[in-house]
Amino acid sequence: SMIEVVPFCQNLIDEMSLDNSTKKIVLVEKNQLATGYWDAKLLRQILGNLLSNALKYSPLHSEIILELERQGDRALFHIQDCGIGIPPEDGDRLFEVFYRAGNVGTIPGTGLGLSIVQKAIELQGGAIAFSSEVGVGTTFSVSLPLRSR
Numbered sequence: 001s002m003i004e005v006v007p008f009c010q011n012l013i014d015e016m017s018l019d020n021s022t023k024k025i026v027l028v029e030k031n032q033l034a035t036g037y038w039d040a041k042l043l044r045q046i047l048g049n050l051l052s053n054a055l056k057y058s059p060l061h062s063e064i065i066l067e068l069e070r071q072g073d074r075a076l077f078h079i080q081d082c083g084i085g086i087p088p089e090d091g092d093r094l095f096e097v098f099y100r101a102g103n104v105g106t107i108p109g110t111g112l113g114l115s116i117v118q119k120a121i122e123l124q125g126g127a128i129a130f131s132s133e134v135g136v137g138t139t140f141s142v143s144l145p146l147r148s149r
């Protein structure tokens with residue numbers, strides 16, 4: 001269905017911020033990205049899981065950025081945090097069910113979120129990539145065709 005991207009993202013951020021007053025999520029529009037045609041439940045799973053990871057794996061009082069960008073006939077969503085980062089040796093397996101990186105310590109998790117994200121992106125003809133530096137932060141980038149259904 002037709003999704004107005006900015007209000008959709010802002011609603012999700014507001015909702016997620018209710019139980020996270022110590023970390024801030026900021027919405028940034030790189031250029032005009034008005035609407036897309038996606039499954040709203042799947043988009044919610046994608047952005048919700050990536051934002052919840054960004055919150056969970058970053059220190060108190062740090063800022064998370066959700067940046068929106070239109071690139072031709074695709075929408076890009078960049079989720080950037082200043083958290084613990086992902087060790088290079090764990091990168092290949094991150095989207096596997098139950099897989100967690102070696103540096104999560106006592107931070108709780110099941111290792112399911114990213115496998116759901118990957119499936120939801122796949123179902124809509126999109127792609128996901130990330131870049132990360134341990135101790136510095138991580139950026140996940142999701143690319144979705146503006147019209148997937």
Ligand code: ATP
Binds near residue numbers: 054085099101111112
């Ligand atoms: P859950 O099933 O509750 O989401 P999880 O967060 O451990 O548990 P995933 O969301 O699938 O599982 O993420 C898999 C692993 O990827 C995490 O355990 C963590 O090691 C790593 N990871 C994901 N996002 C980040 C991030 N933003 N910063 C650092 N590590 C991350």
Ligand code: MG
Binds near residue numbers: 053109112
């Ligand atoms: Mg997770």
